[in-house]
Amino acid sequence: MIAGPSVITPAERRRMRVRGSIIAAAERVFSREGEAGLSIRRLAEEIDYSPSAIYKYFGSKEELIDELKEAFFERLLSRVDRTQLETMPFEARSLACLSTYIDVATERPHHYAAAFSSVPGDQSANAKPIMTWADFCATRKGQAFDILLKMVAEGQASGHFDPDLDRVSAARSVWASLHGLAQLLIHLPSLADLLPSPRTNARSDFVNFHAQMILRSLRPFPVIETDRSSKSHVE
Amino acid sequence: MIAGPSVITPAERRRMRVRGSIIAAAERVFSREGEAGLSIRRLAEEIDYSPSAIYKYFGSKEELIDELKEAFFERLLSRVDRTQLETMPFEARSLACLSTYIDVATERPHHYAAAFSSVPGDQSANAKPIMTWADFCATRKGQAFDILLKMVAEGQASGHFDPDLDRVSAARSVWASLHGLAQLLIHLPSLADLLPSPRTNARSDFVNFHAQMILRSLRPFPVIETDRSSKSHVE
DNA sequence: TAGTTCTGAGAACACTGTTCAATTTTTGAA
DNA sequence: TTCAAAAATTGAACAGTGTTCTCAGAACTA
Numbered sequence: 001m002i003a004g005p006s007v008i009t010p011a012e013r014r015r016m017r018v019r020g021s022i023i024a025a026a027e028r029v030f031s032r033e034g035e036a037g038l039s040i041r042r043l044a045e046e047i048d049y050s051p052s053a054i055y056k057y058f059g060s061k062e063e064l065i066d067e068l069k070e071a072f073f074e075r076l077l078s079r080v081d082r083t084q085l086e087t088m089p090f091e092a093r094s095l096a097c098l099s100t101y102i103d104v105a106t107e108r109p110h111h112y113a114a115a116f117s118s119v120p121g122d123q124s125a126n127a128k129p130i131m132t133w134a135d136f137c138a139t140r141k142g143q144a145f146d147i148l149l150k151m152v153a154e155g156q157a158s159g160h161f162d163p164d165l166d167r168v169s170a171a172r173s174v175w176a177s178l179h180g181l182a183q184l185l186i187h188l189p190s191l192a193d194l195l196p197s198p199r200t201n202a203r204s205d206f207v208n209f210h211a212q213m214i215l216r217s218l219r220p221f222p223v224i225e226t227d228r229s230s231k232s233h234v235e
Numbered sequence: 236m237i238a239g240p241s242v243i244t245p246a247e248r249r250r251m252r253v254r255g256s257i258i259a260a261a262e263r264v265f266s267r268e269g270e271a272g273l274s275i276r277r278l279a280e281e282i283d284y285s286p287s288a289i290y291k292y293f294g295s296k297e298e299l300i301d302e303l304k305e306a307f308f309e310r311l312l313s314r315v316d317r318t319q320l321e322t323m324p325f326e327a328r329s330l331a332c333l334s335t336y337i338d339v340a341t342e343r344p345h346h347y348a349a350a351f352s353s354v355p356g357d358q359s360a361n362a363k364p365i366m367t368w369a370d371f372c373a374t375r376k377g378q379a380f381d382i383l384l385k386m387v388a389e390g391q392a393s394g395h396f397d398p399d400l401d402r403v404s405a406a407r408s409v410w411a412s413l414h415g416l417a418q419l420l421i422h423l424p425s426l427a428d429l430l431p432s433p434r435t436n437a438r439s440d441f442v443n444f445h446a447q448m449i450l451r452s453l454r455p456f457p458v459i460e461t462d463r464s465s466k467s468h469v470e
Numbered sequence: 471t472a473g474t475t476c477t478g479a480g481a482a483c484a485c486t487g488t489t490c491a492a493t494t495t496t497t498g499a500a
Numbered sequence: 501t502t503c504a505a506a507a508a509t510t511g512a513a514c515a516g517t518g519t520t521c522t523c524a525g526a527a528c529t530a
Contacts, residue, residue: 009497011496011497011507014496015508018508039485040486049510051488052490053510060487060488061487061488109354119421136425170448172419172426176445177412177415180412181408183411183415183418186354187354188351189356206404213405213412213452214452219456244528246527253477274518275518275519285478286480287478287521288477290518290519291478
């Protein structure tokens, strides 16, 4: 469609600049007020363009926001990945990764919340095609999940985690627990400070506590069997 | 403001009936399509009233939806409470409670999602007053939390859980993990079925697995110290 | 029955996302 | 440089949204 990939025309340069200014303004507004505060008209006003102009750069508002979410997830991924590469003992490194995930999520609460806001299954037209395992792995979320998967694998190999646990199930469980903490801190920020007797640093203390609980659940002492048994209503 | 509490006039009866039909219609629409599909005009059409009439019964759309959420949380609470009262061994009963929570949440995904959808801290006018511990305990969420608190206490007393864990922190951690699973199942329903090699009953199996992981994190073998130590970046 | 209160309807306001024809502005070649 | 084709930008308009207002009519109270 577009000419050569090596030489970019001034026109293309200009186009990319305008496009960039749109997402920059969108990012600015969205960070502060979320999707509720972000209207096309307001955006147009901020960058001194007409509302309809924006539709030459983005097909819809949703498409624009999807790009914000994508950028956020890339940020989340790289931050956790960077933490993962630090040279520390396994357990400390795992804790650091979990903390980093929470940090990035709560630094941009609107982004994180929006990334998990759609409820599929509405019998409207947005019936997305069924996701396969391969599809998921290609997603940013899939890549984030992959980090957890490797963490579990490493922990099992080094004897820190129960080797009888199913890797995939364990990683999903960790993700769920982590995701829950992020969500709760975002939507119910008072929770961390909510104590019969308040304390300083309550928030980061609780993040640490929860992260340790997650690791605890993975430790050896195989009291429960792996989920290979289907109808295990315990006992 | 209104006359006697013992005798209800026919007018009041009629008013309550109309009000009931509004929330019934709202419930019907909201269950299927969530807040996105629920508009005042559509609601008015469904009950054959004019849009402005609804404002004689509810101050705003948000107020109406708040009532739906409240009813849902009451349902959630009573279902978990009922499970809690069943006569089973402690561990099985705890697992059942956790499963029930997930069941109710995923049965009405829009309700559960909406209950945790607002992001406070927007520097707009909706600055809600700071919540205290006592305030929170009076909330439905606070009551749900109380169930978890008692569960933890009972587990510690009976030796199933680590007695050195701070009760409140542990209960919060359990809630976060549970909440995370609910959110993930709602917003990423494919996750449960996402496996390199698919299996039947994947969903309930995973719920069970995660619930067992939660209990596992609470077990004795006190490897970590309670969060009483403030700057514990491990090691 | 007269008067007051309450219920409901309809129009209107200020928004929203989105589209479309018309109008610039920029571009590439004769 | 000139001129047509292409791209960029706009303002008006459409179909929605939540909400408020005024006003007519029904239902209670005295």
